Amino acid sequence: MMHEEDGPLAATDLGFEPITPHTGTAFGLLRLSAMLSDELDRELQASAGIGLSEMLVLIQLMLAGGRAKMAELATTLVVTRGGVTKIVDRLVDGGLVERVPSTSDRRVIYAEVTERAKATVREYQPLFDEIARRRLAELLDAGEMTELAGLIDRLNCENPGWEPPLAR
Amino acid sequence: MMHEEDGPLAATDLGFEPITPHTGTAFGLLRLSAMLSDELDRELQASAGIGLSEMLVLIQLMLAGGRAKMAELATTLVVTRGGVTKIVDRLVDGGLVERVPSTSDRRVIYAEVTERAKATVREYQPLFDEIARRRLAELLDAGEMTELAGLIDRLNCENPGWEPPLAR
DNA sequence: GCTCAATAGTTGACAAGATAACCATATATG
DNA sequence: CATATATGGTTATCTTGTCAACTATTGAGC
Numbered sequence: 001m002m003h004e005e006d007g008p009l010a011a012t013d014l015g016f017e018p019i020t021p022h023t024g025t026a027f028g029l030l031r032l033s034a035m036l037s038d039e040l041d042r043e044l045q046a047s048a049g050i051g052l053s054e055m056l057v058l059i060q061l062m063l064a065g066g067r068a069k070m071a072e073l074a075t076t077l078v079v080t081r082g083g084v085t086k087i088v089d090r091l092v093d094g095g096l097v098e099r100v101p102s103t104s105d106r107r108v109i110y111a112e113v114t115e116r117a118k119a120t121v122r123e124y125q126p127l128f129d130e131i132a133r134r135r136l137a138e139l140l141d142a143g144e145m146t147e148l149a150g151l152i153d154r155l156n157c158e159n160p161g162w163e164p165p166l167a168r
Numbered sequence: 169m170m171h172e173e174d175g176p177l178a179a180t181d182l183g184f185e186p187i188t189p190h191t192g193t194a195f196g197l198l199r200l201s202a203m204l205s206d207e208l209d210r211e212l213q214a215s216a217g218i219g220l221s222e223m224l225v226l227i228q229l230m231l232a233g234g235r236a237k238m239a240e241l242a243t244t245l246v247v248t249r250g251g252v253t254k255i256v257d258r259l260v261d262g263g264l265v266e267r268v269p270s271t272s273d274r275r276v277i278y279a280e281v282t283e284r285a286k287a288t289v290r291e292y293q294p295l296f297d298e299i300a301r302r303r304l305a306e307l308l309d310a311g312e313m314t315e316l317a318g319l320i321d322r323l324n325c326e327n328p329g330w331e332p333p334l335a336r
Numbered sequence: 337g338c339t340c341a342a343t344a345g346t347t348g349a350c351a352a353g354a355t356a357a358c359c360a361t362a363t364a365t366g
Numbered sequence: 367c368a369t370a371t372a373t374g375g376t377t378a379t380c381t382t383g384t385c386a387a388c389t390a391t392t393g394a395g396c
Contacts, residue, residue, distance in 0.1 A: 019227065019293055025313075026204060026300035027227065028320040033201030034246035035330045036194060053382080059187065059195065071344060078202035083383045085346055107344040107391045125187055132194035139326045144319060145193075151308065151316045152196040158307045162203045164384090221352080239374060251353050253376055275361045275374040332354090 036135050048124040053087050058121050067112040078162050204303050211299060216292040221255050226289050235280040246330050
């Protein structure tokens with residue numbers, strides 16, 4: 001019935017008017033990222049049986065040539081060292097990653113992909129890509145998508161590299 | 169000393185080469201968002217004593233004219249209904265929000281900002297904005313920033329509205 | 337060489353949300 | 367009008383990642 005006591009809503013119903021210049025953009029960025037994460041995690045979990053965090057580690061490992069130090073993963077994935085330990089724990093349990101101690105620096109441990117992991121990435125990266133396409137590329141024209149990709153890359157490169165505060 | 173057993177790294181050291189077209193962009197978007205969230209949450213927690221989630225609810229409430237249904241908050245903030253309940257619980261505990269039952273639909277509860285909340289937003293939104301500026305606007309020229317803002321807004325509007333899967 | 341600070345990784349306790357079941361209310365269907 | 371279905375909110379339980387403390391190793395300064 002909708003008796004419309006429902007006061008001063010509607011005014012900005014979609015809710016994207018920025019209160020101050022950049023707040024709205026940040027707000028939108030976070031929202032977009034949240035939707036994307038949610039869908040990626042859900043689809044990967046359903047198909048590949050691993051979460052988004054695990055997939056991101058695998059992708060990053062592939063990008064790095066198959067192995068990377070735990071601390072590097074923490075920095076590039078914007079997760080604490082403790083967090084990486086746990087994600088890698090799960091990957092090791094699933095037979096997707098092995099821990100390989102460095103011989104040159106005995107503090108360091110490499111996370112290294114297994115053959116199984118390579119197969120997993122080969123198999124499910126298209127899904128990842130397809131979701132990204134649906135949520136991003138499909139809604140923009142080719143030029144805009146290139147623009148967006150460029151801006152995001154620039155921001156990632158030019159931002160002061162993330163490090164867990166207080167060198168935690 | 170760096171004995172350089174440290175194999176096939178370096179090749180793509182920054183780690184941003186996309187494996188397939190859109191994966192890299194999604195990867196970058198998630199990373200950017202993670203850095204931004206981390207900094208926003210940390211700074212807000214330190215200054216305002218509330219987390220990013222609470223601030224986002226307050227901002228959304230202000231945008232909606234001071235009040236919004238719990239379910240609306242869930243959708244726009246990309247959080248489950250259960251999640252919103254808890255965030256609003258904390259805001260109520262802090263005296264920033266009140267729960268106001270709707271009279272026209274007795275299932276509905278409005279979250280409504282208090283005067284204290286308005287003051288909090290007035291006081292700390294500049295901080296929010298400043299961080300967004302540092303992480304985004306400062307690294308691009310004015311035209312690029314406008315471009316980015318436009319693309320993000322478009323993607324948020326044109327994306328199929330987020331809803332918790334299976335009407336959870 | 338020895339001490340002190342910095343770095344790498346792990347661990348246990350905790351905090352924030354997701355999930356799914358639940359109750360209450362509202363709407364649609366016969 | 368009666369029943370069935372959908373919607374709105376909360377709750378208890380579980381998962382994930384942070385935080386802070388701890389150990390081990392490395393590198394710097396004396």
